[in-house]
Amino acid sequence: MIRVSEHRFRDASQLTNTTIYISEVIEEDYGLYIWPSSIVLAEYIWQQKDRFAGVQVLELGAGTGLPGIVAAKLGAHVILTDVENNSKVFENASRNCEQNAVDCKILGLTWGDWDSSTLDIKPDIVLGADVLYNASDFDDLFATVASLLQKKPEAVFITAYEPRSGHRSIEFLMVKWKLQCIKLLDAHEILPPEKLSLISSSIEIVEIKTL
Numbered sequence: 001m002i003r004v005s006e007h008r009f010r011d012a013s014q015l016t017n018t019t020i021y022i023s024e025v026i027e028e029d030y031g032l033y034i035w036p037s038s039i040v041l042a043e044y045i046w047q048q049k050d051r052f053a054g055v056q057v058l059e060l061g062a063g064t065g066l067p068g069i070v071a072a073k074l075g076a077h078v079i080l081t082d083v084e085n086n087s088k089v090f091e092n093a094s095r096n097c098e099q100n101a102v103d104c105k106i107l108g109l110t111w112g113d114w115d116s117s118t119l120d121i122k123p124d125i126v127l128g129a130d131v132l133y134n135a136s137d138f139d140d141l142f143a144t145v146a147s148l149l150q151k152k153p154e155a156v157f158i159t160a161y162e163p164r165s166g167h168r169s170i171e172f173l174m175v176k177w178k179l180q181c182i183k184l185l186d187a188h189e190i191l192p193p194e195k196l197s198l199i200s201s202s203i204e205i206v207e208i209k210t211l
């Protein structure tokens with residue numbers, strides 16, 4: 001079963017208001033429906049729109065692709081990635097790009113694995129919504145983030161996540177992979193009132209760069 005959710009993005013001028021439509025497949029696969037962190041990350045991207053025009057963006061663990069699709073609407077060249085060979089997730093992400101009239105590239109990228117198709121990618125901004133949930137994947141995820149960021153000195157990883165557990169291992173891995181946190185915000189600081197009710201848990205937005 002597929003349901004379509006509507007995500008509205010507003011600003012003070014009302015001139016650039018946008019609505020994104022996301023198909024969610026009601027099946028037991030984490031990548032087939034929207035997680036609250038992606039609503040937060042997409043809103044953060046919308047509010048930071050000047051950073052996204054014309055830049056190269058890669059989203060890790062993109063699932064339905066909401067944050068990347070918002071970045072594409074703002075003029076970024078976007079690659080949505082998720083675990084390799086997950087055809088249902090890729091089909092759904094592709095449908096979401098089509099129904100929002102954006103042209104994102106869709107690619108298999110399993111954290112910690114590299115092949116020739118990913119080696120050449122040099123993103124300005126790496127995105128990840130709710131990709132820090134399984135502590136056994138953290139090392140591979142940070143290895144991938146570090147490898148992507150080191151290709152451009154100003155590249156940044158922007159992630160929104162629910163601080164569940166594994167904080168210590170995140171701090172340890174940031175040191176191991178020579179990364180630093182340059183910004184930390186609580187979702188409540190940026191969400192408009194109509195979106196606050198969609199978020200029941202605490203969600204943080206973090207910006208990370210290489211040391």
Ligand SMILES: C[S@@+](CC[C@H](N)C(=O)[O-])C[C@H]1O[C@@H](n2cnc3c(N)ncnc32)[C@H](O)[C@@H]1O
Pocket residue numbers: 030031032033034035036037038060061062063064065082083084086089109110111128129130131133137
């Ligand atoms: C909790 S879901 C979040 C999905 C989406 N970003 C969102 O917030 O709605 C985690 C996503 O990471 C992907 N994922 C999990 N393990 C992965 C791995 N080892 N390599 C690449 N992607 C992975 C899943 O397929 C899924 O799409």
